[in-house]
Amino acid sequence: MIFKFIISTTLFFLINHNVYSQQNQTNFRSPIGIPIILSGNFGELRTNHFHTGLDIKTNGTINYRIYAVEDGFVSRIKISHWGYGKAIYVDHPNGLTSVYAHLDHFPKKIEQFIRKEQYQKKSEEVDFTLVKNTIRVEKGEVIAYSGNTGGSSGPHLHFEIRETKTELPLNPQLYGIDVKDHTPPILRNLRVYSLRKDDLFLMGQEQYTLKKTNQSYILTTNKPLLISGNVGLGLSAIDRYDLAQNRCGIYNIKVWIDGNMYFEQEMKSLDFSTNKQINIHKDYYAYHEQKESVHKLFIHPENKLPIYRRELGSGTIHFNDTLIHDVKIEVSDVSGNTSTLNFNIVSSNNPMDIQYDSLNLREKNEKLMIENDNYFVKVDSNTFYDDFIIDDQFKNKMLSLKNKNLPQKKKFIIAMKFNKHEFDDPSKIIIAHHSKKGKVLNRKGEVSGDWITTNVSHLGDFTLMIDSTAPVIKTKRVNEMMTLNQSLQFLVTDNLSGVEKYKVKIDGKWIYSTYNYKNAVLTIPLDAYANLEAGEKICEIEVEDERKNKQFLTYNFLYK
Numbered sequence: 001m002i003f004k005f006i007i008s009t010t011l012f013f014l015i016n017h018n019v020y021s022q023q024n025q026t027n028f029r030s031p032i033g034i035p036i037i038l039s040g041n042f043g044e045l046r047t048n049h050f051h052t053g054l055d056i057k058t059n060g061t062i063n064y065r066i067y068a069v070e071d072g073f074v075s076r077i078k079i080s081h082w083g084y085g086k087a088i089y090v091d092h093p094n095g096l097t098s099v100y101a102h103l104d105h106f107p108k109k110i111e112q113f114i115r116k117e118q119y120q121k122k123s124e125e126v127d128f129t130l131v132k133n134t135i136r137v138e139k140g141e142v143i144a145y146s147g148n149t150g151g152s153s154g155p156h157l158h159f160e161i162r163e164t165k166t167e168l169p170l171n172p173q174l175y176g177i178d179v180k181d182h183t184p185p186i187l188r189n190l191r192v193y194s195l196r197k198d199d200l201f202l203m204g205q206e207q208y209t210l211k212k213t214n215q216s217y218i219l220t221t222n223k224p225l226l227i228s229g230n231v232g233l234g235l236s237a238i239d240r241y242d243l244a245q246n247r248c249g250i251y252n253i254k255v256w257i258d259g260n261m262y263f264e265q266e267m268k269s270l271d272f273s274t275n276k277q278i279n280i281h282k283d284y285y286a287y288h289e290q291k292e293s294v295h296k297l298f299i300h301p302e303n304k305l306p307i308y309r310r311e312l313g314s315g316t317i318h319f320n321d322t323l324i325h326d327v328k329i330e331v332s333d334v335s336g337n338t339s340t341l342n343f344n345i346v347s348s349n350n351p352m353d354i355q356y357d358s359l360n361l362r363e364k365n366e367k368l369m370i371e372n373d374n375y376f377v378k379v380d381s382n383t384f385y386d387d388f389i390i391d392d393q394f395k396n397k398m399l400s401l402k403n404k405n406l407p408q409k410k411k412f413i414i415a416m417k418f419n420k421h422e423f424d425d426p427s428k429i430i431i432a433h434h435s436k437k438g439k440v441l442n443r444k445g446e447v448s449g450d451w452i453t454t455n456v457s458h459l460g461d462f463t464l465m466i467d468s469t470a471p472v473i474k475t476k477r478v479n480e481m482m483t484l485n486q487s488l489q490f491l492v493t494d495n496l497s498g499v500e501k502y503k504v505k506i507d508g509k510w511i512y513s514t515y516n517y518k519n520a521v522l523t524i525p526l527d528a529y530a531n532l533e534a535g536e537k538i539c540e541i542e543v544e545d546e547r548k549n550k551q552f553l554t555y556n557f558l559y560k
C-alpha cells in the first residue's frame with residue numbers, strides 16, 4: 001500500500017482552524033444596505049478562474065448605496081469597459097483592502113478625482129492609485145452606487161477582501177460578511193479518472209450517479225468500485241444559500257481512505273497569478289460541455305493553486321492489494337453545513353502496466369509547428385498542460401483546430417494565408433473566431449506579405465473576414481437646446497471588428513464621454529465637469545473600429 005499516514009490529522013486541523021478564526025476578527029460592516037443574497041460566492045468555478053469575491057444581488061436594478069465596510073482611504077480607482085467595470089479599492093488599517101466592482105457612479109467627493117484623471121489622460125478608461133489619506137472614508141460612508149459595468153451580465157455588486165500587501169483575494173465570509181446558509185452542499189456525481197502513472201495524463205473516466213440516504217450520499221450501484229492502476233477521484237458538487245436558487249461553490253472537501261485523511265482542499269484564499277490553473281483543477285470537459293462543477297480530488301504536477309493541503313500528497317490512488325477500502329468524502333460550506341459520500345473501492349490485481357510511450361509526443365520545450373500552403377499553427381510544450389495531438393482541418397476556407405476541450409496554459413500563434421486578388425486592402429482583414437454559439441469574434445491579426453498572424457488563447461474554428469465598413473453614429477437623445485446636467489446621447493455600432501476608439505470635442509476641446517458596449521450608447525454629460533459656457537456649441541464625434549475605419553458626426557446645439 002502506498003498510503004501516507006498522517007498522525008492525529010484531525011487534532012492538528014482543529015487547532016489550526018481556531019487560530020485562523022481568531023486572526024480573522026475584523027469588524028467589517030456589510031457593503032450594502034439590503035440583506036445579502038448571493039448570486040455567486042468565493043471560490044466558485046468560473047471560465048478560466050475561480051471567483052475571487054462575492055456577487056451580491058441588487059434586485060435586478062442599479063444605484064443601491066455602497067458603503068465602506070471599515071474606516072480607511074481610497075487606494076485605487078479603475079474605470080474599464082471590461083472586467084471589473086467601475087471599481088474602487090479601499091485600504092483599511094487592519095492590513096486588508098476591500099474592493100467594490102461593476103459600479104455605476106460615485107459620490108461627488110470621489111467622482112471629481114476620477115474626472116480630473118480622465119481629463120488629464122483624455123480617456124474614459126483610467127486606472128490610478130491614490131496617495132494614502134488623499135480620500136479618507138469612514139466606515140458606513142457611501143463610496144459608490146451599484147451598477148452593471150464591465151464584464152457583469154446583470155446588475156450586482158462584486159465585493160472582494162484582499163490582503164493589502166500581497167493582493168491575495170480572501171474569502172469575505174471568513175471576515176465577518178455574513179450570508180444566511182442552512183443548506184448543505186449538493187453532491188451530483190462521482191468521477192473516477194484513469195491516470196497515466198508518470199504524469200497524471202487522463203486516460204479515461206467513469207461516472208457514477210449518487211443517491212441520498214438519511215445519513216449520507218451513497219453510489220446508486222451500491223457495489224464497490226473496481227479500479228485498476230493509478231486513479232484520481234472527481235466530485236460534482238455545488239452549494240445553495242438561503243433565499244436564492246443560484247448554484248454557488250463549495251468551501252471545503254476532505255477525502256478519507258480507510259479512516260486516514262488523504263486529500264483536502266479549502267477556499268480560504270486564492271492567488272491571481274495562479275487562478276487560471278482552475279482549468280486543471282476542474283474537469284474542463286464537464287464544465288464546458290455538461291455544465292457540471294466537478295472538482296478533481298488530485299493535483300496535476302503543474303497545478304500551483306493555493307487551495308490544497310499539499311502535505312497529504314497528490315491525492316492519486318493506487319492499491320497494491322485486492323482488499324476492499326472505505327472512502328469517505330466530506331463536503332462543506334463556510335457555515336459548516338456538511339454532506340458526506342461513502343463508498344468502497346477495490347483494485348483488480350493487475351496494476352495498469354500499459355506502454356504509453358506512443359503518447360509521449362514531444363520532449364519538454366520542443367516546438368511544434370503545423371505548416372502548409374493555407375495556414376500554420378505554432379505551439380510549444382508549454383502551450384498546453386498535457387500532451388495531445390492537434391486535430392487540424394481546412395475546409396471551405398475555415399481552419400478548424402479540434403480538441404476544443406483541452407485546457408490551455410498559454411496563447412499560441414496561428415497564421416492564415418489570403419489571396420491578394422480577393423482583398424484590395426489587406427489591413428482590413430481579421431481572423432474571425434466562430435464560437436460554438438454561432439457568434440463571430442474578432443481575433444485581430446497582423447498582415448505581412450500575404451499572411452495574417454495572430455495570438456489566440458483557444459482552439460476552435462477560424463476564417464478570414466474583412467471589415468472595411470466604418471462604424472455608424474446615430475442620434476439617440478439630443479435637443480437643439482441643452483442645459484446644465486443634461487446629456488447628449490448617440491447610438492454607435494460597428495458591423496464586425498468592433499468599436500475601438502471614440503473621441504468627443506465641443507468647440508474643439510476634448511470632453512468626457514462614456515461608451516456603453518452593452519447597449520452601444522455614447523453619452524456626453526453636460527455637467528459641471530464639462531465646464532461649458534453658454535452659447536452656440538459645435539459637438540464633434542469621431543469613432544474608429546478595430547480595423548481603423550473612421551466615422552465622424554457633427555452636432556450643433558445651443559447651451560443655456
Ligand SMILES: [Zn+2]
Pocket residue numbers: 040051053054055158159
Ligand atoms: Zn463577481
